[in-house]
Amino acid sequence: MDFVLHSRLTDDTVFVTDWDLSRVLLMNDKRFPWIVLVPRRACVSEIFDLDENARVSLIGEINRAAKGLKSLTQTRGGCDKINIGSLGNLVPQLHVHIIARSRSDPAWPGPVWGAGEASPYESAALLGAISELRDAL
């Protein structure tokens, strides 16, 4: 069976690029610099559904995304913490959130999941955010 992105992720994110293992997505929510990584494997829900090589790739890609977000935010005052999470209570397809958090953001110090409503980018700003993220990663 081929990899197909879950419809909820299709709706909520935009494509940035494909890495060796994961599809790299930008969450369409301008409140937070927010990447979602989705391993391009079918029928994978839990971390232990991946083989060991894929898990090692995944932690490398999580690290790359975290460093990229850190450097991206450094041009505008920095971030205070990178949050990483893989929940999947609503979307069972294995996916990992990487979010740059700031003390001034609207959900601090709580988690972003379930915190208010997403605030989508305007179309020009979305293209800018994708381009900026590609350069930072």
Add this chain to the structure above:
Amino acid sequence: MDFVLHSRLTDDTVFVTDWDLSRVLLMNDKRFPWIVLVPRRACVSEIFDLDENARVSLIGEINRAAKGLKSLTQTRGGCDKINIGSLGNLVPQLHVHIIARSRSDPAWPGPVWGAGEASPYESAALLGAISELRDAL
């Protein structure tokens, strides 16, 4: 500098065991089967503060904890999803939560962080939970 567990983690968790990289802790909250892994390294806050070998160890230990919680809960009806998160907005020492979630738990489908108040185990139940977890991991 030596590894010292953050005081907030000391207060909220109990010691289970030490693995190659991480200290394994049980969150003292009987609402959720909940492990916290803390890499035993000083001055590490973000995933990119670890070297590559330690990151590979960490994903292996996350996987082991996730599988252990899954098998632990299978003796009592199973769990619906493993949640994994590394936030650190309140406790900057790098630590990873692994939680067995069920549709019937009090925070479903939201995240556990910030959801209500912890419900500590009674002392006999706490000893039982530690022993059961050691057997499952």
